[in-house]
Amino acid sequence: MSGESILTLVIIFGVILVSMVLHELAHGLVAYWLGDDTAKDDGRLTLNPLKHLDPVLSILLPLMMFLSGGVVFGGAKPVPVDSRKLKWGPWGMALVAIAGPLTNFVLALMAFLVGYWTGLITADGGALYYTASGIWGTIVAQMVMVNLGFGIFNLIPIPPLDGSRVLYAIAPDGVRSVMEKMERTGLIVVILLVILFPNILSAIMGGAMQGILTGFSWLVGA
Numbered sequence: 189m190s191g192e193s194i195l196t197l198v199i200i201f202g203v204i205l206v207s208m209v210l211h212e213l214a215h216g217l218v219a220y221w222l223g224d225d226t227a228k229d230d231g232r233l234t235l236n237p238l239k240h241l242d243p244v245l246s247i248l249l250p251l252m253m254f255l256s257g258g259v260v261f262g263g264a265k266p267v268p269v270d271s272r273k274l275k276w277g278p279w280g281m282a283l284v285a286i287a288g289p290l291t292n293f294v295l296a297l298m299a300f301l302v303g304y305w306t307g308l309i310t311a312d313g314g315a316l317y318y319t320a321s322g323i324w325g326t327i328v329a330q331m332v333m334v335n336l337g338f339g340i341f342n343l344i345p346i347p348p349l350d351g352s353r354v355l356y357a358i359a360p361d362g363v364r365s366v367m368e369k370m371e372r373t374g375l376i377v378v379i380l381l382v383i384l385f386p387n388i389l390s391a392i393m394g395g396a397m398q399g400i401l402t403g404f405s406w407l408v409g410a
Contacts, residue, residue, distance in 0.1 A: 197251075199326055200260055203334045204250055205237045207292060208264040211338060212240045214291040215267040219284045224273035232267050240264045244375075249382060259390045259397065261337035266348050278357040285353030292339035293400070299331035300404045311405040315398070336397045347374035 213235065216227035231239055241247070245263035253260045267284075274280035300316075303309035308325040309318045309332070316332060318325030343351040347370045356367055370377070381389060 195323070196326060196330075197254060199323070199330050200250065200254060200334060201247075203327070203330045204246065204260075204262060204338075207295060207331075207335050207338055208246055208262070209235055209237050209240055210295065211288040211291050211342075212264050212267050214287040215269070215284055218287040219267065219269045219274065222274045222276070222280045222284065224270050224284075226270045226273070227267045230268050244379065249379075252382070253386070253390070256386055256390075259337050259393045260334055261341035261393065263338070263342060263349070282354045282357035285350040288350050289339040289342045292335040292342070296332045296335035296339065296400070297404060299328050299335070300401075301408070303328035303332065304408050304410070311401060311408070311410045316401055332401075333397070336400055337393060340393050340396045340400075344378070346378055347371045349374070349378065 212232065216233045219227050220233065227233055242263065242265040245265075247262075250260050250262040253262075269281065269284055271277070271281045274284065276283075300309070300311070303318070303325070304311065306328075307319065308328045309316060311317070316329055318329035342349050343354075345351040345355040347367055352367055352370075352374070356364055359367070
């Protein structure tokens with residue numbers, strides 16, 4: 189691995205730490221605002237990344253995707269939530285869940301705007317480029333791409349990913365029953381999808397990311 193690749197990897201993991209912490213903090217804060225203090229009592233309303241790290245989702249998965257040349261994405265240790273304490277039942281749980289990906293999308297948009305207005309990055313037809321003159325362009329570009337990857341990946345409707353909580357709120361009882369049975373095995377299913385179909389998953393996520401980047405570009409008139 190070249191020195192440039194090592195530097196990029198270090199930047200990516202730095203961005204992952206920041207993005208992951210804010211993602212999980214958003215879950216915990218929304219749960220707390222909706223009446224559940226479980227995350228607070230567990231010490232998860234914190235900016236300390238060690239409280240949120242998951243060895244597989246936060247380290248191994250992003251590393252695998254980086255080395256394979258695919259879209260970098262991942263997750264963190266799920267914030268504990270007691271749905272019985274939340275206002276609005278499954279809808280409250282859906283709000284807690286969607287707070288994480290929305291945080292990532294907001295971070296991606298903020299980084300995009302800062303990068304575009306400062307000239308560190310350029311956008312052309314949904315593709316993102318960063319200036320080759322220094323480290324800041326790389327950091328801003330990775331802040332955009334990693335957060336888009338995190339947000340899209342976590343919206344996959346397979347437990348325990350956030351998209352499953354949103355789907356649960358609108359799903360009929362039969363689908364809810366299946367999802368409840370998948371709670372203990374869902375993470376294994378997700379990991380198998382990544383291992384067995386990395387190219388397909390990267391292609392789907394890459395298409396979604398390009399679509400969002402096209403929207404970002406439209407916002408700034410690029």
